[in-house]
Amino acid sequence: MDRLKGKTALITGGTSGIGLATARLFRAEGARLAITGRDAARLAAAQEELGSETLIIRSEAGSLSEIDSLMEQVKNHFGQLDVLFLNAASALPAPVELVTGAQFDEIMNVNFKGIFFSIQKALPMLGGNASIIVTTSITNRTGSPNFSIYGASKAALRSLVQSLGLALIARGIRINAINPGPIDTGGFNRLPLPQEVFQAVKSDIEGRSPIKRLGTPEEVAKVALFLASDDSAYVVGEEIVVDGGISLVCLP
Numbered sequence: 001m002d003r004l005k006g007k008t009a010l011i012t013g014g015t016s017g018i019g020l021a022t023a024r025l026f027r028a029e030g031a032r033l034a035i036t037g038r039d040a041a042r043l044a045a046a047q048e049e050l051g052s053e054t055l056i057i058r059s060e061a062g063s064l065s066e067i068d069s070l071m072e073q074v075k076n077h078f079g080q081l082d083v084l085f086l087n088a089a090s091a092l093p094a095p096v097e098l099v100t101g102a103q104f105d106e107i108m109n110v111n112f113k114g115i116f117f118s119i120q121k122a123l124p125m126l127g128g129n130a131s132i133i134v135t136t137s138i139t140n141r142t143g144s145p146n147f148s149i150y151g152a153s154k155a156a157l158r159s160l161v162q163s164l165g166l167a168l169i170a171r172g173i174r175i176n177a178i179n180p181g182p183i184d185t186g187g188f189n190r191l192p193l194p195q196e197v198f199q200a201v202k203s204d205i206e207g208r209s210p211i212k213r214l215g216t217p218e219e220v221a222k223v224a225l226f227l228a229s230d231d232s233a234y235v236v237g238e239e240i241v242v243d244g245g246i247s248l249v250c251l252p
């Protein structure tokens with residue numbers, strides 16, 4: 001119950017799916033929390049559920065000026081940070097011919113540039129023994145035709161985690177990644193697809209998955225807790241796959 005007692009944590013994208021499940025678990029394990037999101041209704045619902053002691057901040061993950069402001073607010077509130085979970089991402093599907101320059105920039109800004117600068121700007125707040133966690137995706141290993149830019153942004157993150165793993169460990173700061181497969185989250189269920197296409201995609205995933213189902217946000221949150229806590233003290237620059245085995249499957 002107290003694996004994060006006395007620790008402070010910032011979770012980006014903490015109002016839905018994996019981020020919200022992690023916020024619930026971190027809170028239950030004793031952490032003081034700040035979370036971000038954009039949608040006003042989801043921000044309000046998270047405040048209601050996580051309580052007034054949780055700092056809820058509307059912040060655009062791809063905007064450097066909003067990242068500055070976010071870190072300022074977290075510093076004013078907590079003074080320092082023990083856990084930085086960079087989880088917000090943009091996941092717009094599009095076939096290669098239809099990707100626009102604006103979509104390309106949006107995905108790379110939120111999923112890669114924003115994460116790099118969030119880490120850079122949070123560094124002065126991160127003490128020795130701090131843990132940084134980023135959320136990648138199995139698309140960074142398997143390829144996914146309609147998520148080419150998304151998968152590439154998550155592959156860039158895998159590389160970043162390795163380089164920053166080496167750069168930051170001398171200060172006692174560990175950085176690792178969680179690499180989810182298909183997870184039954186609000187974001188997954190809000191994918192902009194016609195209902196019948198969405199159901200076909202979901203059934204196809206369930207059929208191909210060795211475990212024959214999607215994962216739950218809570219199953220990913222437990223891995224985030226492991227990486228956030230001192231239980232993972234010797235884990236550095238690693239990417240933990242949480243996908244029910246689907247990325248191991250070779251199709252005939």
Ligand SMILES: NC(=O)c1ccc[n+]([C@@H]2O[C@H](COP(=O)([O-])OP(=O)(O)OC[C@H]3O[C@@H](n4cnc5c(N)ncnc54)[C@H](OP(=O)(O)O)[C@@H]3O)[C@@H](O)[C@H]2O)c1
Pocket residue numbers: 012013014015016017018019036037038039040042043059060061062087088089090091110135136137138179180181182183184185186187188
């Ligand atoms: N679900 C899956 O199958 C799956 C698979 C592989 C990887 N992942 C990764 O897991 C992470 C969480 O995904 P999820 O499925 O839990 O998504 P989700 O349910 O849609 O939640 C996403 C969270 O991120 C926030 N967010 C999205 N874009 C943002 C932006 N530009 N600025 C600030 N906040 C933003 C959302 O807030 P608003 O709603 O207010 O925008 C929400 O709080 C992502 O990094 C995703 O790439 C998910």
